[in-house]
Amino acid sequence: MLSLLEARPGNTVHRVAQRVRFADDLEALWYLRQDVLTSLAEIDGEPSARRQMRRINSLFKGGLPQTMGPRVHRFTA
Numbered sequence: 245m246l247s248l249l250e251a252r253p254g255n256t257v258h259r260v261a262q263r264v265r266f267a268d269d270l271e272a273l274w275y276l277r278q279d280v281l282t283s284l285a286e287i288d289g290e291p292s293a294r295r296q297m298r299r300i301n302s303l304f305k306g307g308l309p310q311t312m313g314p315r316v317h318r319f320t321a
Contacts, residue, residue, distance in 0.1 A: 257283045
């Protein structure tokens, strides 16, 4: 997460990077993903930010309880 944020300018990005840097555990980092995504989207656009976050999301596999995984949205017809 830090590597994605470090090269980006701005106070908001800096604040998010600080929160990531001082996160206490994996769960805290999990919940910071949305803030990182938002910061990246403001600079790079949402499609690019989502692509970048896919790599980050994969790092959490096996480290969190299943109930904390990404939500799968299913549409019924």
